[in-house]
Amino acid sequence: MSLDFDAVVIGAGFGGMYMLHRLRQKGFRVRVFESGKGVGGTWYWNRYPGARCDVESVQYSYQFSPELQQEWEWTERYATQPEILRYANHVADRFDLRCDIRFETRVTQARFDDKAHAWTVETDKGDRVTARFVITAMGCLSSPNTPKIPGLEDFKGPTYHTGNWPHDGVDFTGETVGMIGTGSSAIQSIPIIAQQATHLTVFQRTANYMVPAHNKPLDPAYVRDVKANYEEMRRRARKMPAGIDFAFNPASAIETDEPERRRLFEERWNYGGLGFMGSFSDLLLNAESNETAADFVRAKIRDVVKDPELAEKLSPTNVIGCKRLCVDTGYWATFNQPHVTLVDVSDQPIERITANGLRAKGKDYTFDCLVLATGFDAMTGALLRVDIRGRDGQSLQDKWKEGPKSYLGLTLAGFPNLFTITGPGSPSVLTNMLPSIEQHVEWIADCIDYMRRRGATTIEPSREAEEAWVGHVGEMAGGTLRSTCSSWYVGANIPGKPRVFMPYIGGFPAYIERCEAVVKNGYEGFSLV
Numbered sequence: 191m192s193l194d195f196d197a198v199v200i201g202a203g204f205g206g207m208y209m210l211h212r213l214r215q216k217g218f219r220v221r222v223f224e225s226g227k228g229v230g231g232t233w234y235w236n237r238y239p240g241a242r243c244d245v246e247s248v249q250y251s252y253q254f255s256p257e258l259q260q261e262w263e264w265t266e267r268y269a270t271q272p273e274i275l276r277y278a279n280h281v282a283d284r285f286d287l288r289c290d291i292r293f294e295t296r297v298t299q300a301r302f303d304d305k306a307h308a309w310t311v312e313t314d315k316g317d318r319v320t321a322r323f324v325i326t327a328m329g330c331l332s333s334p335n336t337p338k339i340p341g342l343e344d345f346k347g348p349t350y351h352t353g354n355w356p357h358d359g360v361d362f363t364g365e366t367v368g369m370i371g372t373g374s375s376a377i378q379s380i381p382i383i384a385q386q387a388t389h390l391t392v393f394q395r396t397a398n399y400m401v402p403a404h405n406k407p408l409d410p411a412y413v414r415d416v417k418a419n420y421e422e423m424r425r426r427a428r429k430m431p432a433g434i435d436f437a438f439n440p441a442s443a444i445e446t447d448e449p450e451r452r453r454l455f456e457e458r459w460n461y462g463g464l465g466f467m468g469s470f471s472d473l474l475l476n477a478e479s480n481e482t483a484a485d486f487v488r489a490k491i492r493d494v495v496k497d498p499e500l501a502e503k504l505s506p507t508n509v510i511g512c513k514r515l516c517v518d519t520g521y522w523a524t525f526n527q528p529h530v531t532l533v534d535v536s537d538q539p540i541e542r543i544t545a546n547g548l549r550a551k552g553k554d555y556t557f558d559c560l561v562l563a564t565g566f567d568a569m570t571g572a573l574l575r576v577d578i579r580g581r582d583g584q585s586l587q588d589k590w591k592e593g594p595k596s597y598l599g600l601t602l603a604g605f606p607n608l609f610t611i612t613g614p615g616s617p618s619v620l621t622n623m624l625p626s627i628e629q630h631v632e633w634i635a636d637c638i639d640y641m642r643r644r645g646a647t648t649i650e651p652s653r654e655a656e657e658a659w660v661g662h663v664g665e666m667a668g669g670t671l672r673s674t675c676s677s678w679y680v681g682a683n684i685p686g687k688p689r690v691f692m693p694y695i696g697g698f699p700a701y702i703e704r705c706e707a708v709v710k711n712g713y714e715g716f717s718l719v
């Protein structure tokens with residue numbers, strides 16, 4: 191049976207684009223399906239005001255092409271969404287990717303044919319194509335979560351979700367706005383929406399920790415230096431647990447005396463960014479150490495927020511870093527403004543959305559526009575939206591009904607020739623996504639190339655290898671404070687979702703080593719036919 195393609199890739203974000211390029215370089219025939227009108231994935235959809243990456247721009251970028259790395263000029267320490275989207279488009283043009291991407295086309299079903307050793311992929315545009323391999327590149331945070339709050343359809347004004355923002359932008363000038371959520375998307379957009387709106391009411395279920403971005407234009411001398419030493423920086427980053435090059439202090443917070451501890455926290459705070467959690471090595475391992483960092487941040491909130499009662503409401507009480515840490519610009523100070531109101535809904539859920547606003551704790555709030563900054567069905571949501579069927583017609587929904595299972599976060603027992611870029615069980619969301627994506631793409635491309643050389647037509651992990659990996663992922667998670675709170679890492683934001691810590695927390699270097707060892711040992715844990 192002749193197949194239409196060697197591989198179908200689902201999604202044209204950073205994962206899908208590089209997968210296409212890499213496979214084409216090796217001479218494979220590839221078709222990419224993308225539901226958006228353009229490339230960029232996360233950065234195509236998340237156009238809410240203030241959206242920018244919290245990994246520094248010079249590191250949140252591809253490294254597979256030294257020429258690309260040298261020619262692209264980032265302008266700010268943390269790149270804005272429009273700049274990252276321009277970069278994605280530049281990559282698509284530079285490597286002539288668009289000709290193999292079908293835009294505005296959503297994959298609806300992928301079925302594995304046991305006899306043909308191939309997948310049949312169907313789309314909402316009526317495509318029906320066959321391919322030896324299917325590679326998902328749908329992103330970890332790409333299935334927006336709209337909570338089922340009663341009355342949502344009754345609201346008369348416009349409702350916006352930060353994860354699916356209108357492409358022409360929204361001007362809130364002269365409007366009153368209600369916002370639900372205080373995660374990363376909310377904390378970036380709140381200061382900007384507050385500049386436009388006549389009144390902003392924020393409904394907070396859980397107060398969040400944040401560290402200042404101290405964003406700034408990039409100094410040309412710094413950029414020149416980075417470019418002259420890019421490879422060295424990338425090498426250092428690969429050795430760090432999150433795949434990000436920043437200094438990590440091996441000392442314990444609790445074993446460091448108070449003045450020195452404060453000095454080190456202060457130093458990181460003044461530098462800005464996620465490196466704050468690298469102040470000490472045990473912040474996510476030891477509850478007492480964690481509390482020292484949490485206390486430090488809470489004191490910062492009291493310094494900024496003038497009303498002590500409001501400061502208290504904005505102060506998180508859970509483990510710092512358990513939910514994803516936010517990187518902000520002026521978030522807490524925004525609440526000092528008289529036209530910004532915080533409503534704490536931590537003890538009682540929002541009762542209902544009404545025609546003109548919402549009702550919470552027996553009180554009615556009115557506003558013209560509603561913003562849902564309510565996050566995503568993370569890591570599994572996008573995959574489960576597609577009807578994926580492996581051997582004997584088994585559905586992915588069925589396989590994952592008690593939580594996601596994978597081997598290396600890359601492959602699934604019972605689903606031959608299916609690869610999941612940054613799938614559950616991989617480090618992905620706990621790392622700098624770009625290098626994580628590149629590592630997966632290169633591993634997958636090498637594997638497919640190896641199969642071609644061997645004349646193999648299927649690859650599939652054994653149930654034992656998968657179980658062992660799932661066990662290892664769970665064991666690693668159990669050893670840190672990160673699995674102890676109701677975060678999207680454990681699926682807690684989606685009612686009914688199985689509670690499983692989804693990403694691999696053992697660190698990027700350990701993960702790379704494991705993936706390389708699997709190859710070295712002749713694709714250990716896999717059967718190739």
Ligand code: N01
Binds near residue numbers: 243331372373378514
């Ligand atoms: O989503 P979130 P996000 N009633 O899930 C609240 C990445 N990202 O889009 O915490 C009331 O973090 C919910 O409350 P709670 C980053 O990895 C990166 O902000 O569940 N409230 C929470 O406050 C990030 O972690 C960047 O109690 C409800 C909020 O909605 C991830 O994407 C920027 C509710 C959702 O927060 C997701 O971030 C943006 C309800 N029924 C995003 N349902 C950067 O690179 C939900 N909430 C900087």
